[in-house]
Amino acid sequence: MSNQALRFKVKQLYRTLLHLGRDYPKGAEYFRSRLHQAFMKNKDITDEKEIEMLIAKGQYIVKELEALYMLRKYRTLKKRYYDGNQ
Amino acid sequence: MSGIRVLVGCKRVIDYAVKIRVKPDKSGVVTDGVKHSMNPFDEIAVEEAVRLKEKKIVSEIVAVSCGPTQCQEVLRTAMAMGADRAIHVEVDPATYDHLQPLHVAKILSKVAQEEKVDLVLTGKQAIDDDANQTGQMIAALLDWPQATFASKVEKTNGELKVLREIDGGLETIKVRLPAVLTTDLRLNQPRYATLPNIMKAKKKPLVKKTPADYGVDVTPRQKVLKVEDPPVRQAGAKLASVEELVAKLRDAGLIPT
Numbered sequence: 178m179s180n181q182a183l184r185f186k187v188k189q190l191y192r193t194l195l196h197l198g199r200d201y202p203k204g205a206e207y208f209r210s211r212l213h214q215a216f217m218k219n220k221d222i223t224d225e226k227e228i229e230m231l232i233a234k235g236q237y238i239v240k241e242l243e244a245l246y247m248l249r250k251y252r253t254l255k256k257r258y259y260d261g262n263q
Numbered sequence: 264m265s266g267i268r269v270l271v272g273c274k275r276v277i278d279y280a281v282k283i284r285v286k287p288d289k290s291g292v293v294t295d296g297v298k299h300s301m302n303p304f305d306e307i308a309v310e311e312a313v314r315l316k317e318k319k320i321v322s323e324i325v326a327v328s329c330g331p332t333q334c335q336e337v338l339r340t341a342m343a344m345g346a347d348r349a350i351h352v353e354v355d356p357a358t359y360d361h362l363q364p365l366h367v368a369k370i371l372s373k374v375a376q377e378e379k380v381d382l383v384l385t386g387k388q389a390i391d392d393d394a395n396q397t398g399q400m401i402a403a404l405l406d407w408p409q410a411t412f413a414s415k416v417e418k419t420n421g422e423l424k425v426l427r428e429i430d431g432g433l434e435t436i437k438v439r440l441p442a443v444l445t446t447d448l449r450l451n452q453p454r455y456a457t458l459p460n461i462m463k464a465k466k467k468p469l470v471k472k473t474p475a476d477y478g479v480d481v482t483p484r485q486k487v488l489k490v491e492d493p494p495v496r497q498a499g500a501k502l503a504s505v506e507e508l509v510a511k512l513r514d515a516g517l518i519p520t
Contacts, residue, residue: 202280246455251452
């Protein structure tokens, strides 16, 4: 895969995560600073395989976050509207 | 036979995670500068419509929302989740404060007739006013069968088999289309509206209407007298000995003297 295409993928991942971060329970700013740190930590990596691996890791985090939000919403509603002993 | 057409009602409410504050004059709750999102039960309704579309049962999904301009964000979310187009019935913020389920039901039933839909899907209630009326009222106004609190929906030729959540159990009913369906919490797990999908949703058509276009009079039928915080839980107290506890219980009349 070319360098350009990888660059695009990384940027897209960052954008997706940034968007997800807006709903983060601890606040968007908290999430954004952590996200920025995580990406900056790996900015000097040039090995394509390694970058691919990191992108996969990022995509895993995207999935985890979506699941976290869904579960959080479900649990809040369940607690609010249904008896605790169900 | 082509698939059925679905109308999904989506209300814009204060986000479920936000701590609600009551206005000092007790006229309502603070909404300015507060995060809003789609009513979670309506999200479940959108998700169900999208799943039915993925099963090729549904051919078109129309999302509708009544309220101020910001409601369009909610409609974009619905379209990002998979609705095909949206109708925004614009109600100015001052009128929206007094908009009641009956008005919304009248508007939605008119929309349903105009769009010739076969199924109206809404959340069972909104998490802001908890009225739990709109779906039932739409069914009554259209004189369609209703299946409320759905927790499972199956299509059998021309009919829907719906599992309903009722007190202390489940009820299975069959409704003939056209029908009105309201969703309960356990029906499905709504998908997340991803960023690329939200971008794509901006290209989907959104039509603006007003209640007057549907000939609906939105003057309030009820008056909100006051809105109050729920009572705060009384703090407990630590007691040093059993005697003190017994005395306290006796004072409260919980044990015979």
